[in-house]
Amino acid sequence: MTNPTTPATRVAVLGSGSWGTTFAMVLADAGCDVRLWGRSADVAEEVTTQHTNARYLPGITLPAMTGTTDAAEALADAQIVVVAVPSQVARATLTALRDLVEPDAVIVSLMKGVELGTDERMSQVIVEALDVPLSRVAVVSGPNLALEIAERQPTATVVACIDEDAARFVAEACSNPYFRPYTNDDVVGVELCGAVKNVIALAVGMAQGRGFGSNTIATVITRGLVEITRLGLELGADAATFSGLAGMGDLVATCTSPLSRNNTLGRHIGEGMSLEEAVTATGTTAEGAKSCRSVLDLASKHGVDVPITSGVVSVLYDGLPVEDMARGLLSRPQKAEGIGG
Ligand SMILES: NC(=O)C1=CN([C@@H]2O[C@H](COP(=O)(O)OP(=O)(O)OC[C@H]3O[C@@H](n4cnc5c(N)ncnc54)[C@H](O)[C@@H]3O)[C@@H](O)[C@H]2O)C=CC1
Ligand SMILES: O=C(CO)COP(=O)(O)O
Numbered sequence: 001m002t003n004p005t006t007p008a009t010r011v012a013v014l015g016s017g018s019w020g021t022t023f024a025m026v027l028a029d030a031g032c033d034v035r036l037w038g039r040s041a042d043v044a045e046e047v048t049t050q051h052t053n054a055r056y057l058p059g060i061t062l063p064a065m066t067g068t069t070d071a072a073e074a075l076a077d078a079q080i081v082v083v084a085v086p087s088q089v090a091r092a093t094l095t096a097l098r099d100l101v102e103p104d105a106v107i108v109s110l111m112k113g114v115e116l117g118t119d120e121r122m123s124q125v126i127v128e129a130l131d132v133p134l135s136r137v138a139v140v141s142g143p144n145l146a147l148e149i150a151e152r153q154p155t156a157t158v159v160a161c162i163d164e165d166a167a168r169f170v171a172e173a174c175s176n177p178y179f180r181p182y183t184n185d186d187v188v189g190v191e192l193c194g195a196v197k198n199v200i201a202l203a204v205g206m207a208q209g210r211g212f213g214s215n216t217i218a219t220v221i222t223r224g225l226v227e228i229t230r231l232g233l234e235l236g237a238d239a240a241t242f243s244g245l246a247g248m249g250d251l252v253a254t255c256t257s258p259l260s261r262n263n264t265l266g267r268h269i270g271e272g273m274s275l276e277e278a279v280t281a282t283g284t285t286a287e288g289a290k291s292c293r294s295v296l297d298l299a300s301k302h303g304v305d306v307p308i309t310s311g312v313v314s315v316l317y318d319g320l321p322v323e324d325m326a327r328g329l330l331s332r333p334q335k336a337e338g339i340g341g
């Protein structure tokens with residue numbers, strides 16, 4: 001917690017939705033001086049004066065922090081800039097703020113998506129949009145369902161950065177009695193795990209919505225991890241990442257929790273809703289609904305077979321019934337178990 005002899009690390013969090021607000025809370029509880037930037041003046045005022053963000057975190061009392069809609073105010077002197085907007089708007093959001101970011105700030109991505117059109121991971125988007133070196137970009141990802149963390153339930157996460165000192169700086173800034181960060185240098189692996197597990201969680205939700213039970217769920221999770229691993233290894237990720245917190249840890253949390261928006265959206269689809277109806281019923285950001293297409297595209301470019309992701313895209317965008325997706329996956333050619341195919 002706060003050391004009275006050293007000044008608090010100053011952090012700007014961009015995005016005042018459920019994870020941005022919760023991570024701002026994690027940082028404030030770790031002793032940081034936090035400014036939370038969002039588009040809504042009402043939310044900013046509520047965060048500052050009432051210490052709540054009732055729309056995204058009902059029933060939660062936040063620690064002291066400043067909410068603002070003024071990006072210049074949020075970013076002035078910020079040593080860490082945390083990005084927590086939906087992946088598909090990251091580039092536009094950051095490009096507009098580029099001149100306000102302090103030259104030596106470490107940029108932290110909380111986002112779990114792949115950009116449509118470019119198939120870029122969020123660290124790549126940040127490097128381009130802010131014109132910063134990758135050594136100043138860190139990724140935080142793990143089994144981190146916002147609503148549980150906002151209740152200060154214990155969990156751990158991974159802070160990935162190619163620069164060890166930057167990873168440690170971010171880990172120290174967010175470490176508190178209920179949030180334990182581990183560092184690693186596998187940015188590619190950690191980001192892919194975060195984005196693709198959302199697609200696998202959609203598939204699990206679809207199976208649940210269709211009425212399939214534990215065997216199906218376990219099969220999709222296990223073969224989903226194979227799919228993530230196969231793609232990640234092809235893109236240069238470290239094999240150890242997939243069995244870690246950002247890999248298996250987050251996959252299990254997201255696929256099995258009713259708090260997951262991706263799992264929820266998948267269940268709505270499995271129960272018969274259209275994509276549009278399911279997005280409306282889910283409410284907040286379910287990244288996998290869009291990223292499934294960029295993940296499939298990325299995998300195709302690299303010649304990697306991702307049958308579950310492909311099935312999810314077909315269900316969401318081509319009207320394939322969920323039971324036909326299941327039949328299609330099970331009727332693929334026989335093979336030995338492993339990441340080979
Ligand atoms: N909620 C969770 O449990 C977790 C979410 N994440 C990731 O964090 C990222 C953010 O998700 P959430 O906070 O959960 O989403 P959310 O839907 O709760 O909030 C998104 C926020 O971004 C704002 N926003 C949307 N478009 C914007 C724009 N153009 N400019 C500025 N702000 C904009 C919205 O107004 C809202 O405040 C996603 O990539 C998600 O996958 C990662 C770990 C946990
Ligand atoms: O990433 C998450 C948990 O780690 C949150 O998952 P959802 O976006 O599906 O809610």
